[in-house]
Amino acid sequence: MMDMGAWAEASVFARPAFGVAHADAAPQTGFRRRCPWALALAFVVAAAGCQSKSGASDVLDPAAIAAPASQAGSITTTAPAQLTASSAAAPKGNLTLGSGPTKITMLLPLSASGSAGEDGRKMYDAAKLAMTDLGDKLLTLTIEDTRGDSGYAKDLAVKAITSGGAKAIIGPDELAAAQHLAKLSGTQRPPVLALADNFAGGPGVYSVRLSEADSAAAGAAAVAGKGAKKFVLLVPAGSNAGAIEARVGNALSIYGAALAVTLPYSASDGAKVVSDMGSLVEAPDAVIVASGDGSPMPVLAALKAKGIPGKAVTLIGTDRWLERPIDPLYEGAYIATLDQSETGPIADRFKATYNYQPDVNVAYAYDMVALSAGIASSAGPNGFSKQVLENASGFRGSTGLFRFRADGSSQRSMPFFRIEKGKLKLVEKQTSGF
Missing domain, CATH: 3.40.50.2300 (Response regulator)
Structure with a gap:
């Protein structure tokens, strides 16, 4: 067997991940070199099933797809700044962002105590930025506070699933609630993009985080x-x-x-x-x-x-x-x-907007709102199907390349x-x- 110490200095793999990113392609060191509009297009292209022969990585080349300067500058001046995620009071009641025809429900532990609440408020900030970047005219995003209570989160999720309004649910963050949803039957329900850590997934209830x-x-x-x-x-x-x-x-x-x-x-x-x-x-x-x-x-x-x-x-x-x-x-x-030093193409603008460094919670939440906007743009409000979400080419986001499997788990190239x-x-x- 090859000595592993020598391998550490060897060249990178030649085999691509899901056929979209080759090791000999020009490296993109740091997510900040990519722009959110390129990210959105990557989601749209993959979701629509019309990738170019060279793969989704090509559409992320900022030299080929540049954000208009006026748009790029507006993001950091229109959003409110805050010192840290934990210093801001938890938003009260249900919050609605955007005015698009596709309705999405997002469940976050906004008023939970400790780290759960901090993470929930970080993900809320990420959702706001993703809507500013991509979703305002495509999505109506309703954000509900689960309070960090698994039972309450489960009830909110079931209500969102059965009400008939939401085309997809982002969250919950509570593991027990996500596990409960994975046991529910029904083929006509909207997909759930669960944010719970260490969640295995289930049919139609997809695990977003790296397992x-x-x-x-x-x-x-x-x-x-x-x-x-x-x-x-x-x-x-x-x-x-x-x-x-x-x-x-x-x-x-x-x-x-x-x-x-x-x-x-x-x-x-x-x-x-x-x-x-x-x-x-x-x-x-x-x-x-x-x-x-x-x-x-x-x-x-x-x-x-x-x-x-x-x-x-x-x-x-x-x-x-x-x-x-x-x-x-x-x-x-x-x-x-995941590369913890790279928090996504939104890193610099997120820090400038909210005055704190984004982490992986921010990246996951941003990606799911971006993915929803991409599907809504390419396939419309009724485009959140298994065929789209489980397409083999997958999607590219802040956390890299990923795809959802039929059993609800996710696969990532990292x-x-x-x-x-x-x-x-x-x-x-x-x-x-x-």
């Missing part, structure tokens, strides 16, 4: 693409274990690689699961460690004692590791995740990193696992 299954699968595919064949998956026991195993297995099969064994573990048996791995698998090429809601540290400590990672065995982590400070035990591991000296070092500009 651990997707991160693990993309990381595994990147390593398999360099020649690794035998993989071990260590995954927390629980309801998500099967989904992660299935996604990783499917990603590996593209490259003729496979999981030699999947070993579920609990928080207290990190050393035991690594010992079991050693007795069950001889000379694996790579070990994937999913962490779920817990810390990967016990497993990583046990692997370190076995010399993993090393020249013979690659260690693959997931985006969930990065919810904690990077520990020395992370050193040498590879992770496929950068691939190696942890070196406590920091993420870019290895590949995007993975190619699908």
Whole structure:
């Protein structure tokens, strides 16, 4: 197997992700080089199913599609500024933005306490900016406050689904509410673009955020693409274990690689699961460690004692590791995740408008409003169909290239990193696992 340290300096993949972005294309370093109107057109073109032969990435070239200077300048002067997302009072009651013919309902925890409320208000600011950029004449966006209450969020979502007015629902952010919606039957209901973290998705209820299954699968595919064949998956026991195993297995099969064994573990048996791995698998090429809601540290400590990672065995982590400070035990591991230094083509204007730095919550909310505007523009109010939302070419947004699957999960093409000296070092500009 190729030495992974040498690979860190190797050239990028040659295979495109969903056939739209080639590694040898001119790089776009930083989302801020792209403009929101180019983003909107990418959504429109993909949704309409009329991509050019060279793919959706071409329409994002700001040299080919430039925003009118008068429009670009107006955004930062007409929107109100605020110091931080948390310093502003939560908006009261239902809020309506835009005057377009396509009605969209957005459910956010605007008045929730703590980080949930902060995130909700960030996403509200993102929705306002997306409407200013793209949606004012296309959408009527009604934003309702879930208060961070899963039961109330569920009731609001069911009302929006059954009222017959909304063509799509963006949200909720509460996991239990999203899981409830995924269990509902009915083929005529509007699609739900759920913003809940760690949500697996369901038919017609799409998971917007990057999942651990997707991160693990993309990381595994990147390593398999360099020649690794035998993989071990260590995954927390629980309801998500099967989904992660299935996604990783499917990603590996593209490259003729496979999981030699999947070993579920609990928080207290990190050393035991690594010992079991050693007795069950001889000379694996790579070990994937999913962490779920817990810390990967016990497993990583046990692997370190076995010399993993090393020249013979690659260690693959997931985006969930990065919810904690990077520990020395992370050193040498590879992770496929969103680039946290790039918050989207809206980054500079968002900060100028609201006077705080956008994060991934902003990017997800902006993208879903932008996607809704793109579909409304290209296909009209009745264009929110499974065929459009689940088209294989996918969409390009602030968080990169993504597509929705029939089971409600999302797939993303994302950068691939190696942890070196406590920091993420870019290895590949995007993975190619699908």
